[in-house]
Amino acid sequence: MNGMGDTIVAVATAWAPAAIGIVRLSGPQALEIVLAFWEGKKPRPRQAHYGVLREADGSLLDQVLLTYFPAPHSYTGEDVVEIACHGSLYILRRVVERCIEGGARLARPGEFSLRAFLNRKLSLDQAEAVADLIQAQSAAAHRLAMSQLTGAYYEKVRRFRAQLIELLALLELELDFSEEDVEFASRAQLETLLVAMQTEIQALLRSYRVGQAVRQGIPIAIVGRPNAGKSTLLNALLAEDRAIVSDLPGTTRDTVEERLFLGGYELRLIDTAGLRENPADAIEAEGIRRAREKVRQAFLILYVFDAAQETLTEARTYAPALLGTESLPPIIWVGNKADLLSVSPAPEADVVFISARNGTGLQVLEAAIVQKLEALGAGSETLIAHARHYESFSRAQVAVESALALLRNGGGTELLAEELRAAQAAIGEITGEITPDEVLGHIFSHFCIGK
Ligand SMILES: Nc1nc2c(ncn2[C@@H]2O[C@H](COP(=O)(O)OP(=O)(O)OP(=O)(O)O)[C@@H](O)[C@H]2O)c(=O)[nH]1
Ligand SMILES: [Mg+2]
Structure with a gap:
């Protein structure tokens, strides 16, 4: 299959001032449209040519590099021309406008890849992968x-x-x-x-669950009783004063979400309202409801407990009722305020003792998170x-x-x-x-x- 008939044009690089910006055309008239305002050698296939683009009145629009990819050896399988201009938004807009004046049409989102698919240059899953690749941050x-x-x-x-x-x-x-x-x-x-x-x-x-989480950012809920130090932990992990911390139980009301890159993963850390059986008012009750919803959606839970107030065994005993769901995501137990303990507890799998306030144990916790994600398959290449x-x-x-x-x-x-x-x-x-x-x-x- 060849030629959707018309020739499309679009800026292929990000829409922001930069050293270079690329305008791309695809379709049977791609070269003809550009040659109408190009001054330079007649482009040979797949070679970069230096030349200039002119406005209709003959004035200089830009000095550019032009590359011509004749069909079928191009990304879309059609004739493609790429013009590398100075990355000025004015220049990019004018180049696109000049192409439209010459008979091109502004491309719709994804249209270059669609044409690549229709011309069998890319399969459907590959086209999706190209989109993912562009979005990938981790x-x-x-x-x-x-x-x-x-x-x-x-x-x-x-x-x-x-x-x-x-x-x-x-x-x-x-x-x-x-x-x-x-x-x-x-x-x-x-x-x-x-x-x-x-x-x-x-x-x-x-x-599928882990694949989706890796692609979109892995949701990790920080939960526990009021005052356990959840917001302090969020801030410590982000190395930023993001959430309000105070010694008043019930400080965090709504959920607070921030992205964090850790061990090659993009995490969505979600700080939540402290969980307790008898909320003081309707706002706290709503906060708790939202916290529980985040628990259900989370891929992993950091269950924070005040180690000076509660033992690990007690935390484990009361957590399911507080979290309010039978089927819990995997949990890492975080014993906080370890600075207040005289003896440090024995190490155990999925348990980390930290002091969120002064930063001790944070690296161990970070390593435990990455290790847990890997144990849950996040490092695999074959994920849906x-x-x-x-x-x-x-x-x-x-x-x-x-x-x-x-x-x-x-x-x-x-x-x-x-x-x-x-x-x-x-x-x-x-x-x-x-x-x-x-x-x-x-x-x-x-x-x-x-x-
Ligand atoms: N000693 C000590 N105090 C801490 C530590 N982490 C937090 N705190 C204190 O514990 C209190 C509560 O901290 P927050 O981070 O607001 O606790 P929270 O779990 O977010 O509380 P809510 O939002 O009310 O659910 C604050 O006074 C913190 O300074 C710690 O590692 N050691
Ligand atoms: Mg809080």
Whole structure:
């Protein structure tokens, strides 16, 4: 497929003054439109050319570098021209306007990548990965986007699909030769393969929560009784006086959220109102309700208790009722105000004693957070990071399970093929290439069984 017909233009770099700003055009008239106000050598493909752009009255608009990528060897698969100008907002706007005067149209959001997808330069999941890559702020989010663009996740999705197509091809062959009662696909091998796939998809489906958290910032709720030192801890972790601290219980009323980069992860730290059984007024009650809501949404909880007032065992005993939910996210127990203790408690997994006020134990706590996130899979490269993928994989999983049930109960080849087709189509939606013809194409190219 080539050419959506018109030529689009947009500023490809950030909309802010900078040393350089790039205007990009894509479409059949890209070069012609630019040449109309370009003064310099006729651009050779994929070479940067120095030249100038002129206003209609002949005055100098800017000195630029121009690169021409003829179709199909460009990002969009169409003719593309990139103009690197001085990054002045005035110049960038004028260059875009000059292109529009020459017949280009302002691109819609994502339109370059859309064209790349329609021209098969990028698959759908790759296009999503490009968007993620641009948004990624942490090493972990970057790793995830890269994995989806060309790495382990990308490979995994394609391997599942290729395996399913392979199996389907064999089953289709069996159906073609049904009178002869041959079995091209060994049922035992089929079962082994499907069981392996089922296990892998199961793990992927479980990874969705962590994948989404890594992509968008991992929500970590700081909770505990009033006056435990939650806001002091938030401030200490941020190294900034963000939340109000006071010795009055019930100081924090609403939730306070801040981003923190730690160990390659982007965290969303959420300070909450202190939890107690009998709130003094309606505002405190509302604060507690919000705190509990944050607990339910959190990926990890820092449960802060005043170690001078409460032992770890007591904190553990009372926490579930205070947190107000049965299914709690993973917890790191933070014994605060350790400066007031005469003996330091014995170390334990998921327990850290600190003094938020004078900073002792903070590094240990930070290390414990990173370690916990890694134990929860946040460091993996093959995580589902998009709801769309989660839905497709869920449907693929249902189909794979049905296929396994059919296999085990001696179901017919036709029904089996139907389930594998469904699984294959579901995964094909992830990559954006649901083409049933592909299955047929596979049979012919591999087996050459006539016309
Ligand atoms: N000795 C000591 N005092 C601390 C420490 N951390 C906090 N405090 C004090 O404890 C009091 C309460 O601290 P906050 O951080 O406001 O406590 P909070 O848990 O946010 O309280 P609420 O917002 O009311 O739920 C303040 O007077 C702090 O100075 C600590 O590590 N050691
Ligand atoms: Mg507070």
